[in-house]
Amino acid sequence: MSGPKGARGKRFSGALDPAAARMNASVGFDYRLLSHDVAGSIAHANMLASRGLITDADAKEIAAGLSRVETRLATGELAWDDALEDVHMNVEARLVDEIGEAGRRLHTARSRNDQVATDLKLYARAAAAQLCMRIDQVRRALLVQARAHVDTLLPGYTHLQRAQPTRLAHHLLAYDAMMSRDHARISDAAKRADASPLGSGALAATTLPIDREHTMRGLGFSQVTRNSLDAVGDRDFAIELVGACALAHVHLSRLGEELVLWASQEFGFVKIGEAYCSGSSLMPQKVNPDLAELVRAKTGRIIGDWVTLMTVVKGLPLAYNKDLQETQEPLYDAVET
Known part of the structure; x- marks a missing residue:
């Protein structure tokens, strides 16, 4: 061994x-x-x-x-x-x-094919729970700021042209609304990971008298998968979770873009704390909103993870193929980014 x-x-x-x-x-x-x-x-x-x-x-x-x-x-x-x-x-x-x-x-009575499918579903469920918790943390921070700025007025924009006055609280709560949908999408994606593939074997199950419901209950799944060929080759749950992560990051990117604009001298709406900014090696007066810029940039990386997943699985015959090993790193990257 x-x-x-x-x-x-x-x-x-x-x-x-x-x-x-x-x-x-x-x-x-x-x-x-x-x-x-x-x-x-x-x-x-x-x-x-x-x-x-x-x-x-x-x-x-x-x-x-x-x-x-x-x-x-x-x-x-x-x-x-x-x-x-x-x-x-x-x-x-x-x-x-x-x-x-x-x-x-x-x-x-077990193959690495149904074993890795099970492990990945357990990972996806745990990751979804953590992601939802982090989304809720951001939403709470937005609510704190919204409560503090009910009476803070700023221009509302369409086409990046000043349109109507609005409250900063109302603007911040728009992002809370986006993140509430992100929370729902990630929670929903986790449902597709809630079926145990263990017992599917390499592709055609096993002749041994196993009890799939026993392992299902032991691992906290709500059901077992019904087709062994699909079970060992399914990565839909990963694609859905990464897609939900990508859209959540698109919303963070929009917030990051607005912070970059608002912190500029042209807008001058906000000052970002120096603990979240960097300076310049040449221009000592600069206070650069690097963290907001990085949030904006990392969105492309997660969208790339989703495209990678879709591209890997698009032409795979049933059931398991080694190509599926390449679905793991994009999943981990999207979750950890």
């Missing part, structure tokens, strides 16, 4: 060429799935024991071993091994090293 062949097994007489191994490995980014991979594996082991496919003693030993492996990988006590390709093989190999033969029985 932890040798130079990685996941190639007995079918292959040797290891991947080093250049091919570097291209093939995903552990450099899918390490983010560690906690979700461990949670999925513990739920899977418990299900196997409930069906008599492994012993209760094995399931307990696997769960305890997985928890130790997770801690050691997360803290850096154990190093990630590129030769093992991905987070799944790293965890499983270290589990075997930790507890011996019982660890090898964890992969019974």
